[in-house]
Amino acid sequence: MNSLERLLYYPLGDAMPQQGETLEVRAGAGSGLAPAVKWVRMGLPFALNHINLWLLRDELGGRSGWTVVDCCITRDETKAQWEQVFATQLEGLPILRVIVTHMHPDHIGLAHWLCERWQAPLWISATDYYAARVGSMSTTGFGGAAAADFFASHGLTDPESIAKIRGRASYYPGMVPQVPPRFHRLQDGQVVRIGGRDWRCISGYGHAPEHIALYCEALEVLISGDMMLPKISTNVSVHDTEPESNPLQAFLDSIDKFRQLPAETLVLPSHGKPFVGLQERIRQLHEHHRDRLAEVMQACATAPRSAADLLPVLFKRKLDLHQTTFAMGESVAHLHALWFVGKLRREFCSDGVYRFTTA
Numbered sequence: 351m352n353s354l355e356r357l358l359y360y361p362l363g364d365a366m367p368q369q370g371e372t373l374e375v376r377a378g379a380g381s382g383l384a385p386a387v388k389w390v391r392m393g394l395p396f397a398l399n400h401i402n403l404w405l406l407r408d409e410l411g412g413r414s415g416w417t418v419v420d421c422c423i424t425r426d427e428t429k430a431q432w433e434q435v436f437a438t439q440l441e442g443l444p445i446l447r448v449i450v451t452h453m454h455p456d457h458i459g460l461a462h463w464l465c466e467r468w469q470a471p472l473w474i475s476a477t478d479y480y481a482a483r484v485g486s487m488s489t490t491g492f493g494g495a496a497a498a499d500f501f502a503s504h505g506l507t508d509p510e511s512i513a514k515i516r517g518r519a520s521y522y523p524g525m526v527p528q529v530p531p532r533f534h535r536l537q538d539g540q541v542v543r544i545g546g547r548d549w550r551c552i553s554g555y556g557h558a559p560e561h562i563a564l565y566c567e568a569l570e571v572l573i574s575g576d577m578m579l580p581k582i583s584t585n586v587s588v589h590d591t592e593p594e595s596n597p598l599q600a601f602l603d604s605i606d607k608f609r610q611l612p613a614e615t616l617v618l619p620s621h622g623k624p625f626v627g628l629q630e631r632i633r634q635l636h637e638h639h640r641d642r643l644a645e646v647m648q649a650c651a652t653a654p655r656s657a658a659d660l661l662p663v664l665f666k667r668k669l670d671l672h673q674t675t676f677a678m679g680e681s682v683a684h685l686h687a688l689w690f691v692g693k694l695r696r697e698f699c700s701d702g703v704y705r706f707t708t709a
């Protein structure tokens with residue numbers, strides 16, 4: 351646990367569900383704690399080593415069953431783990447609905463399989479639905495030539511890395527081979543009735559095209575997806591499909607929307623452990639990015655810098671290729687946040703690389 355994490359409270363301690371099992375999370379004030387969700391945890395084959403998924407008791411179209419929030423990636427191990435959950439954790443009831451917080455592979459990868467298997471509808475924001483469909487059919491935004499050219503224009507010129515990124519054409523479709531053919535649209539402010547309780551959609555930007563978190567006032571529970579994580583800071587990247595975006599500002603504006611929620615809100619994040627300390631975590635994330643922005647300003651004050659030049663400034667550890675692509679996107683995001691407010695100037699240099707200097 352790092353020093354910032356100590357300022358958060360983990361009501362479940364180190365308890366977590368075993369593979370193929372669930373852990374009941376109870377919440378809500380007043381007349382004692384009510385069962386809120388069943389927590390499912392599944393392994394991931396990359397640095398982010400697990401994802402949390404949630405099962406909520408539901409009634410839909412006169413049937414009793416479960417709504418599942420997020421799905422994990424498509425692979426045989428994940429399907430096997432879901433089969434165990436179906437066989438032992440659903441109390442003999444079906445999955446009635448699949449809600450997906452956003453289009454990243456660990457969240458939507460198996461939605462097609464879950465929806466098909468249970469004849470259950472998919473609920474997701476329209477923006478993320480279409481981004482996932484495009485991603486599953488092409489290489490857009492997640493590798494391939496366009497990503498390689500984009501990173502090169504921000505100074506990642508090492509031929510081996512560029513060749514690998516260029517060759518990584520099936521990154522997204524490999525984990526999200528299909529997306530369900532139909533969906534129900536989720537939008538900011540919309541209230542979804544799940545198991546007799548109201549859950550309000552809170553949209554978030556900067557991490558995914560249109561991330562949807564769900565808040566239940568009766569339980570004081572926030573299913574935060576990737577918008578609010580207890581330990582790591584959410585990835586905020588500029589991608590080749592929207593090369594002049596300002597996702598860091600969008601992210602910081604979005605997490606401020608959670609300030610209206612009660613301090614004692616139980617946050618159910620997609621990675622890490624359920625925690626209490628939402629207001630403290632919002633403060634920490636602002637501080638974290640303020641510090642990174644100050645470092646970027648300092649580096650750009652002495653010489654023009656590319657996003658690649660800033661990797662050792664922003665990330666003080668050795669990065670593998672997968673981490674380098676994420677780090678490059680983050681580095682551009684920090685430069686853009688300062689460029690958008692006029693603190694940095696951008697220049698397209700004769701070697702084909704963007705560099706930034708203090709204005």
Ligand SMILES: [Zn+2]
Nearest residue numbers: 452454558576
């Ligand atoms: Zn994500």
